[in-house]
Amino acid sequence: MRVHKLTLAAVAVAASFSLTACQNGEDGTGQSSPSSASSPSSAPTASPSGSADQGGGKASGTPGSGGKGTTAGTGSNGSGKTEKCRTDELTITAVDGTVGGDADGTVAVTLKNRGSRDCSLSAYAGVDLKTSSGSLSAKRTGEQADTTVLKAGKSVSFGVNYPLNTSGGSGVRITGLVVTPPDETKSVTLAWPGAATLPVTEGAGSPVKVGPIGSAGQGG
16 A cells, blocks of 8 residues: 555656646747747848938939029020110210211211120110201111120221311311210210311201211221
C-alpha cells in the first residue's frame, strides 16, 4: 500500500514538471510576436522625409510666386503708341540753307530729341517770322506729311522758304524766328539765320512757306 502511494506521488510530480514546461513553451512563443511587431517601427519612415524635401524644393520650384520679376515696360504709353515730342525735350536750331542761284531763300530748322525716350512729330511745325512790320506766319506747302518717330539723341529737319529781296529797296526787316513743335503750344524763339529782309509784297497771303517734318533731310 505504501509502494502504491509513492508511485502515485511520483506520477503527480512528473505531470507537474510537464505542465510547467508546456506553459514556458507557450510563453516563449507569445513573447516572440511583440519582437516581430516592433520590426516595422524600427524601419526608416520615408514619408516625412519626402515631405520635407518637397517643401525645400518649393521655393525654387515656384519662381513666379514673388511676382517681382515679371514687371516690364511695354511702350511709351498704355496704348503702345509713341507719345508726342514735347518742346522741353527738343533742342531746336536753325541755319541758312540757301544755295547760290536759287530764286528763294531757305532756312533749315532742326529738332533734336535730347530726352531719354523716343517721341513722335506729326505733320508740320508752326513757324512765325518776327519782322519790323509785325509777326508773319508761314504757310504750309501742302506736301504729304507723315508722323515721324524721333529716337532719343536723333534729329530731323524741315525747311522754311521765303522770297529774296532783290528789289533794291529796304524791304521788311526780319528780327527773329519762332518755332512751335507739332501739337505743342510752347514755342522757341531763335535768331534768324537767313537774309536780313523780305521784299515788300502787296495783297493778302504769306510769301513764307514751311515744309513738313523731314522735308529738309534727316539729321543724325
